[in-house]
Amino acid sequence: MTEHSTILVTGGSGYIGAQLVPKLLAAGCGVRVLDAQFFPNGLDRLLENRRLEVVRGDIRDKPIVEDSLRGIDTVIHLAAVANDPSFNLDPEVSRSINIDCLPHLARSAKRSGCQRFIYASSASVYGINAEPVVDETQPCMPVTDYSRYKAEGEKIVFDLTDSSFETVAVRAATVCGWSPRQRFDLTVNMLTASALARGQITVFGGDQFRPSVHIGDLCRLYTVLAQRDSLDTLSGRAINVGYTNHTVSEIATQVKDVVDSYFNVNVPISTTATDDVRSYRLDSRLMREELGFNFVYAIRDAILEICDRWQSGWFNDSADVLTDPRYHNLLNIRVGDWSYALRSGPSC
């Protein structure tokens, strides 16, 4: 791969994509985004860039997918119904997006001469694991359908691996930090939004481990994976990407510390029960050893940059960021026409 590669980013208008696409452009790549734009488009400020092409379309639409793959060297496949509650709202539709159309997308990519397929998996594939820390040799034991299909998706992609078609699955921890398409339904971001908007933090459960990674580091990693000459021994494999392994209570304390100091306040933390039992700790040594990749952002950076945006008035057009559907995938699907758009989308 070279800096002149052309990369297809499915789901590139979303939370991660809106931070990743500018990084790929800055690295010299051409970028085509294929996204149904179910959320406010996080790429609006980049649309003048002549190396960026944004296609509004559904990954279940075979002709659009095949067209979008023309001239593409690498696919970064982010498009998905991207959390458990959203997935569970309409499991059949979610399945059609997260797994049923993947064989067509990946096979078409290979057939069209694309040389690398980078799949956005999730560390949630590990589920509840008795091991103190899980590395990539541990079995996947997903406890939700969203995670189960992430794990199945890895296999579909890996099965196509050969010397002309490199594949890798990125098992990302829960992502945190600011993006032009902000999500406040992710642990660190949600606790920070709660401290800022409500002046209090409510922790659900608290003892579950929730590994986190800053969005800036995850996007740096995707860029490295897209730009390397070869994936070498990583091809056909999954890699863990988690910066820290904290419990939700520990994250809440970090949020409190940063927000208290930033705004000179004293945000109380309360705890309530949850049925969300997912808990795992990630070992990300493979990524460090094989790619020489090191994290540069801490969780505090994510909290701080959301405070900065809050202070600068970025979220002022929202009555309440904790209930504004733009920032919450589940609420967006419920109130918007997304559900209709998803259901009426082309089937694979």
Ligand SMILES: NC(=O)c1ccc[n+]([C@@H]2O[C@H](COP(=O)([O-])OP(=O)(O)OC[C@H]3O[C@@H](n4cnc5c(N)ncnc54)[C@H](O)[C@@H]3O)[C@@H](O)[C@H]2O)c1
């Ligand atoms: N955010 C996290 O903490 C996290 C952690 C691990 C893995 N991931 C994975 O990373 C990927 C991106 O996550 P995100 O946080 O940016 O989510 P997001 O919901 O912000 O972005 C997903 C994008 O996919 C698009 N999309 C959904 N269905 C589509 C379809 N049928 N056709 C075309 N586009 C479609 C949406 O419009 C959206 O822009 C997902 O696959 C998610 O499962 C995310």
